[in-house]
Amino acid sequence: MRLVWVNIAVWLFFHLSISLGLLKVPYSFFGPDHPSDILFRERSFEQKGKLWRNVFYVHKWKDSLPDGATLFKMGYKKKQLADTTVETMLLFIMETKRAELTHLLLLLPAPLFFLWNPVWAGFVMVFYAIIVNVPFIIIQRYNRIRLAMIAQRRYKRR
Numbered sequence: 001m002r003l004v005w006v007n008i009a010v011w012l013f014f015h016l017s018i019s020l021g022l023l024k025v026p027y028s029f030f031g032p033d034h035p036s037d038i039l040f041r042e043r044s045f046e047q048k049g050k051l052w053r054n055v056f057y058v059h060k061w062k063d064s065l066p067d068g069a070t071l072f073k074m075g076y077k078k079k080q081l082a083d084t085t086v087e088t089m090l091l092f093i094m095e096t097k098r099a100e101l102t103h104l105l106l107l108l109p110a111p112l113f114f115l116w117n118p119v120w121a122g123f124v125m126v127f128y129a130i131i132v133n134v135p136f137i138i139i140q141r142y143n144r145i146r147l148a149m150i151a152q153r154r155y156k157r158r
Contacts, residue, residue, distance in 0.1 A: 003117065007125060014109045019068060022102050030094040039104075040097045042145050052142035062139045068099070089151040093144050100140035103133040
């Protein structure tokens, strides 16, 4: 039972430190001109979001998952757009990048759990990391692709 509490405490440490740490990263890091943008660019396999919609049905389940900003009363709430201006959409797009990076980084500590757990429990921790983080990564990518298309259309109309 002690090991269960150790694992919970370590995951809690990683979740909080990575999440809170990334809240301090300036928006310029998530801008389209920053070198980090290569991580967040739409990939051809995503087919303008059709992969996430037609294969993963993200539009059916995305709203049932919690928003960390709402949960912890910190950060940018991504449950819904505050308004539909291009500026708000661009801010939301940058926040999807922050959230995606948060969940990508939360996958990285999983192998560390093999250091103090039996092998089977290490695999449970890896499975936990995937199950808890990958759905949020998918949501961020899906929302970002859709918002970018809408923002681009609105910007052209100006």
